Amino acid sequence: MSEANLPQRQVDTAGWTLREGFLLRQLPYIAVLVLAIAGVAYTNIANQPLVGYWEFLLIVMGAVCVVTQWDSAHDRRARFRLILTQALHWIAILVTMNIVLLSALRTMLPAPATSLVLLTLLALGTFLAGVSFLSLQICFLGLAMAWFKQSALFLILAAVLLIGIGIIFWPRRSDGQAAKSR
Secondary structure, three states: OOOOHHHHHHHHHHHHHHHHHHHHHHHHHHHHHHHHHHHHHHHHHHOOOOHHHHHHHHHHHHHHHHHHHHHHOOOHHHHHHHHHHHHHHHHHHHHHHHHHOOHHHHOOOOHHHHHHHHHHHHHHHHHHHHHHHOOHHHHHHHHHHHHHOOOHHHHHHHHHHHHHHHHHHOOOOOHHHHHHHO
């Protein structure tokens, strides 16, 4: 390997490390978004409410809020306050979800509508958590949940399109580059 190629390879490695770090930081938000899209898609196909699923996703979102904001809480007291305020916030959303599920209210809503109401409450809770943290990622996640409840099929098709484009343009090493690196 020549010395002229060494700095470029180091720059490439550093660039990949920066991108990898960025993707790892965004992974919790992406995971929640994918789970929400999957829940909406299943609800639209099955025409059955996913009550337990939305409650599970609420707990996951609460954990994401705590985990992503953990570094901003600098001492033990601030971390305790973070956990307490998030627990109260998400318990309030959970109680509201369960009020909607009371038998008297549930009989008024068809199954798909029940699931969408629960998703709307989850989206509202997510957006409000983002506002309280001044976190654009969490606010965006709440807005995205509220928006795609009506357009899940479009989002799934868009995701398939983006994955296809990503596969086409994903950087690959050619046989010549692989031989040079050996």
